[in-house]
Amino acid sequence: MYLNCHSYYSLRFGTFSETDLLDLAQANGLDAIALTDINNTSACLNFVRHAKKRKIKAVIGIDFRVGAQQNYVGLAKNNAGFKQLNQYLSQHSEQKLKLPDVAPAFDDAFIIYPFEKILQLNKTTFLENEFVGVSIDDLRKLRFSKIKQQKSKIVLLQPVTVRDKKDFNAHRLLRAIDNNTLLSKLEKTEECNPSDKMLPLDQLNTALAEFPFILENTKWLLNQCNIHFGFGDERESQNQKLYTDSFENDCLLLEKLCDQGLPKRYANPTPKVYARLKTELDTIKSMQFVSFFLINHDIVSYAKSKGYFHVGRGSGANSIVAYIIGITDVDPIELDLYFERFINPFRASPPDFDIDFSWKDRDDVTDYIFRRFKHTALLATYNTFKYRAVVRELGKVFGLPKEEIDKLSKNNYDVTSLDEISKLVLKYGKLIEGFPNHLSVHSAGILILDKPVHFYSATDLPPKGFSTVQFDMIIAEDVGVFKFDILGQRGLAKIKEALEIITENRPELPPIDITNVEAFKKDPKINNLLKSGGAIGAYYVESPAMRGLMKQLQTQDYLGLVAASSIIRPGVSGSGMKEEFIKRHRHPEKRKEAHPILYNIMPETYGVMVYQEDVLKVANQFADLTLGEADVLRRGMSGKFRSRKEFEAVEEKFIANCRNKGYADNLIFEVWNQIKSFAGYAFAKGHSASYAVESYQSLYLKCYFPLEFMTAVLNNGGGFYSAEHYFHEARQQGATICLPCINKSDHPNRLIGTSIYLGFGYLKNLEAYTIKRVLTERQLHGHFKSLDDFIDRVLISIEQLTIFIRIDAFRFTNKPKVELLWEAIFKLNAKGKETIQSKLFKTEHKQFTLPKLNNNWIENAYDEMELLGFPLCNYFDLVNQPMEDGYLASQMNQFIGKNMLIYGNLVTTRYNKTSQGKLMRLSTFVDQKGAYFDAVHFTDVVNQFPINGLGVYACYGKITDRFGFYSMSVIWSKKLTIIKDPRNI
Template identity: 70%
Template sequence: MYLNCHTYYSLRYGTFSEVDLLELAQENGISTLALTDINNTSACLNFIQKAKQYQIKPVVGIDFRNGAKQQFVGLAKNNLGFQELNEFLSEHAPKKMKIPAKAPAFNHAFVIYPFEQVLQQEKVIFNGNEFIGISVEDLRKLPFSIYKDFTDKLVIQQQVTVRSKRDFNAHRLLRAIDNNILLSKLQKTEECRELDRMLPINNLEKAFVDFPYIIKNTQYILDSCGIHFNFGKERASQNQNLYLDSREEDYQLLKTLCDDNLHKRYSDPNDKVRTRLATELKTIREMDFVSYFLINYDIISYSKRMDYIHVGRGSGANSIVAYIIGITDVDPIELDLYFERFINPFRASPPDFDIDFSWKDREDITQYIFKRFKNVALLATYNTFKYRAVVRELGKVFGMPKEEIDKLSSKRYSNENLDEISSLVLKYGQLIKGFPNHLSVHSCGVLILDKPIHYYSATDMPPKGFPTVQFDMIIAEDAGIFKFDILGQRGLAKIKDAIEIIKNNRPELPPIDITQVESFKKDPNINNLLKSGKAIGAYYVESPAMRGLMQKLQTQDYLGLVAASSIIRPGVAGSGMKHEFIVRQRHPEKRKEANPMLLKIMPETYGIMVYQEDVLKVANQFAGLTLGEADVLRRGMSGKYRSKAEFISVENKFIANCKAKGYPDTLTLEVWNQIKSFAGYAFAKGHSASYAVESYQSLYLKCYYPLEFMVAVLNNGGGFYSAEHYIHETKMCGGIINPPCINTSDHPNIIKGKDIYLGFGYLKSLEVLVVKRILTERQLYGKFKTLDDFIDRVIISIEQLTILIRINAFRFTKLSKIELLWQAIFKLNVSKAKTTQSKLFKTEHKQFNLPTINTSFVEEAYDQMELLGFPLCDYFDLIDEALNENILVKDLNSNINKSVLLYGVLVNTRFHKASNGKLLRFCTFTDREGNYFDTVHFTKVVDKYPIHGLGVYACFGKVTASFDFCSLDIIWSKKLALKSDPRGN
């Protein structure tokens, strides 16, 4: 009997979830229920899925509204009706079009107009699928209206939005937040009615006892509606299932691609390769994943035609088919990748390809996918109300002062000192926290489906400009809708840009083939960068943690890097197995201490679980679980299980099987804890290998073209470190850093020989329009000859010109900055700043004789710090204190377990929460010679000796060594004073 029910996906209106709605319906004896969220279908698929558990027949539709004003409710008779409603909403909502008062002529959907609206419009003509909705409250008015005789058009429309007074209060608060007004200013027209609740079915029917035809009409609608999707084990893939015209044509195309490209990957393919290929092709065909491979291949082929660089990773990197046809660049034979991690007969979902492109190319790739394939949309994600945000919003709604809101949002309060309003804010903040706030776009998910997108969902049009469904990844997978992961990252952009920069800066060199990864892997010069921790700028291997790990491991080959990129993950590191892996890597005799069975299962990693595949191997070979059960275990550890009960059942079987095999409880517990410690953090081996391929490409460029590579790093927003530090690294590579120059610089950084000219983009206060004028004028009419010439040719205000002079962008004039500033002030009058056109004729500029004013490099440094954010000189040159006796990084090894003093420029600092809940700090510095050292600030010194921003620090501490990698346990630290600006700024 309920045709108009809302959940909290009626954003900033509804007050509970679709599951709560089903529970409420069950409690009230409802057997058929319609979900009709306001201009939203986010909850529909999960509502349909969950309804079966509550023995409720689901009906879905949409409550079409303009703001809070209801125009009509559309109810889907069937799946095609749901598609019609979705199409109508998707036409109006993204364009901010008003929903009309009259519904279109739906072929497969019912329309219910609210009684109040029908009264106002005096509507008397209704189509066969159109009805008038009457609530319990409306029954008082019905007998006195002309509609009392419309006996075949009246239905029950008892709206359900709240369950209780508390829900109603939360609803009003949400409406005030949505309207950005004080609660006291909220209009009644913006609210639901407090009685918009679900009544027990008997009570509802009793209310309409005098109007049996209304009950009958309502029941007719509910009986006429039926919606069906398959979920879980019953689901079938909804993805585009044919690439060509038939499954056989698809398979023959995939087989042909493999045959044509086999010798490009394996010059002399052996039996192992051919057997693996045949096995994969057979499995892919039997599991109906052929089109999935071909679609990914199509996307990659377009990328290659456009000269884009990509990385194919995820579990798909375990596939020899993907390797041969070029989706990935990881050889599964070389790495002994576990095929069953990729596809196994128990896996219902397609294999997982995460395809990375340059962040600059990703949008074009996405555009291609939308043009190339028919039924395409982006996947959604839900932005929910977080504690701090909801407390702030509620504080504003109640009109609280900002300082009071700040106290509550940062949890700086005591309960006994809270007033009534503050208590309400916290009470309802706790209730609303976690509600969906607005829909957003999934970071990488693209859907390519067989049926029209609107068969499953309405679509929004976010700023990215691509249609986006209204459901998330979890329900998508439940319904058999599997995403294609198209990601953007800066690491690939660095590689692509570096190659282009090398071509321009060193045109005499032959073209670079960045795909020759096999030769990179064997290059001792490249591998030396890894084991010596000198991979700054290279993707995934530059962070302090990776730099330290590779020095400890003495990583100097591809397989070592693959392992390192996985054992650094929290799962392996947190279990203590990272330390054990380093021990066994550095000391081969220690490998004998591994459990013989685990060593046999995982010889390459010395009997230690490092990769996700290891969970499968151990669960299968050690504990005797089937591959399907092992995959349940792996997914459960990643937090991806559909059923916690299923996961617990597999856990119990794991332990029972180990007991039956006669393993000691201590061994079973040790192995189980290793598996548990992964907690979703461990990589698939193929995933790590894919990262390692990209790392080697970056390392090749860093090794042989360091300056061009570092310019590319800077131009792509850096990486782990700040721009200032990458500039330091560029200097360490022999680069000469120049501030922006009017006649040489561009918006990004450019390189000429060994000279790097910083881009105008670093000058945060310089207007983009000014930069465009400078570059356009220079391109059209050549370099600027003098300051006068610049003033004549470029429209600029004195404030903007001052920025350029202070950064020394006019140094080609050989005049001092002071003189240039005075000249600019004299020559650029106020009216010039307001001119919108260049002068037709050049004016005669007066020349002024100014006294000579001496300046120092310290003034230059302070100008750079203000305008760029950092000085271009060495911080050590700016110190205003005498240095005490100290050592350098190169002396650390000879001072192990001694307390020493090092001076260093802060590079990076980060906190870590210890097991006791207290904070530790880890810092990275560079010494006077530019070499790195790392410090550990334990809880006793974290607060006593804080680290306050960039600069030079005196670091006194005890030298410790872990596997020959030295660091400093801080006893005390102090930031050194810098010379003051002589101008007194």
């Protein structure tokens, strides 16, 4: 009976989920109901899915509105009608067109005009698919309207937006947030009616007793609507099924690509290679995944044709087919990768291929995908209301002062002292928390479908200009839509730019084959960077935690790095398995402590679960679960399924099987708890291996071309550390760091010989147009000869010119900065007005005689801190306190279990939580010699001795030794004062 129901995907309007709506329908005895969210179809597929489980007939459509004002409601007669409605909404959404007052004549969709709209339009004739909708409140007006003569066209259009008074209050608050207004100033036209709720059937019958034909028409309309999507056992892949014109030709093409690629990957293929390849090809064909491999190969081939680097990872990196045809660069034979991790007869979804490109190349690859494949869209994700954010929004809506809002959002209050308004803010903050706030674009997901995108959803057009569906990856997989993951990362851009800088800076060298990873893996100099913690700048392995782990493991080969990439993940680390793995790795005699069955299943990791496929192996070989049941555990770990009952059933069988095999309960639950600890965090081994390949490419460049590599790192946004620290690292590698220079610098950093000239892009408040003018003029007419020459050739204001002078960009003139500043003020309009156009003739500049003006290095350092954010001098040089009795990081091994004092320049710091949930801080410093050391502020000192920004700290604490990696447990720390700017004294 209800044709106009909203979920909270009627963004900042609806007040409950699509499943709550179905629960409400069940409670009111309904066997059919329509979901019509406002200008949105996000919930439609999930609504259909859950309605089937509840044996309720699902009807879906769209409530077309301009702002809060309803134009009409569209209901899909069938899947074709849903597509038509989606196309119509998408056209207006993507082109930013206002919805017209009258809907087009849809072939497969009904249009229901609200009663008030009919009166407004004075509409008296109706197409076959058009109806008039009246709410319960409209009935009293209907009695006196000519419209009641249109008996066959009148249906019940009772909106369902709220369930009770609390929902209505939440609705008004959402509307106030949406309109950015105080609740007291919210217009009534922006709200629904308090009566927009679901009434039991008997109340409906009573209300419509005078108009029985309305109920009959409404039932008829619901009966005409039949929508179907395959879910559960009926699910079929909706992805593009064919790459060529037939499945047979797809299979032939994949085989041909394997034949062509095999000699490139395996010069002398072994029987094991052939057997694995045949098994994979047979499985890929039987499970109809051929086109999935061919499409990924197509995308990668395009990237290669454009000279773009890529990394293929995800579970698909376990595949020898993917390796041979070039989607990935991980050899599954070398790494003994578990075939069943990425594909098995029980897995309905295709393997995951996460394909990384440079952040600079990704948009072009995405554009190619949209051009190459007919039915393509980006996947959405939902940005939900976070509690602190919604409390702030509600505080504004209620008109609370900022101080009160800050207290509430930070939980900095005493409940007993709160007034009624503040209590309401907290109450409704809890209610609205988790509601979808707005749609966003999934970080990587692209859909390549067999049918038009609008068969499944309406689309929006975000700023980058690629159509985006309105549902997320969970809904997509439920209905058989499997995403292609196309990601952008900076690591590949660093590698590519480093090679370009090498070619420019050292043209005498032969071209570098960065794909020669096999040689890099065996290079002792490169491997020494791993075990010594010298990987700063290298993708994925440069963080303090990762460098510390590699020191503990003494990682010095590819397989060790693959393991380290997964051990660092919270699942392995949090379960205690990281410590156990390190212990068994460093002390072979400890491997005897492993359970013999587990050691036999996972000899490479000494009986410790490290990778996702280890869970599959243990579940299958230790607990005798089928591969399908083991895959349930894998999906549960990655958070990609919804049924806790399914997971719990497998848990029960795991425990029962192990007991039947005679294992002791303590062993059973130890293994099971390890499996559970992986939830959401474990890596597939092939995934870790893919990261390791890229890391080795970065490490090769860091080892043999450190200055070129560090310049590329800086030019691509750095990584884990600040730009200042990467300059420190470059200096440690032999670079001279130079301030921006008018004649030598570019927008990014530029390497000339062994000197890195800072880019103009670092200069705060320097406008992009200014940089463009300077670089264009220099490129067209050569270097600037003097300040006068610069002023003659570049249109610039005194404020912008001052930035260049203060950063010493005119030092080639050999004049002090202060003198140049005075000259600039005299020679330019001091009021900051720019000359409208360049001078036709060069004018003679008046020369001024100025007194001798100098500046010192301290003033320069403060100018650099203001303009760049950091000084080029060493922070230790700025300290104006005595640094006595301090030691160096290299001496930590002499103080194990003892206390020592080290003076350190802060590199990075972050909060973490202990296993008990208490706050702690992890910090990394460099000492006076530039060597790193790590310090931990545990709970008892974390607030007592805070870290207050960059600078030099005296760190006093106890030295701990964890497998040869030394760190300090801080007892006290203190930030040292620095010399003041003499100009401000």
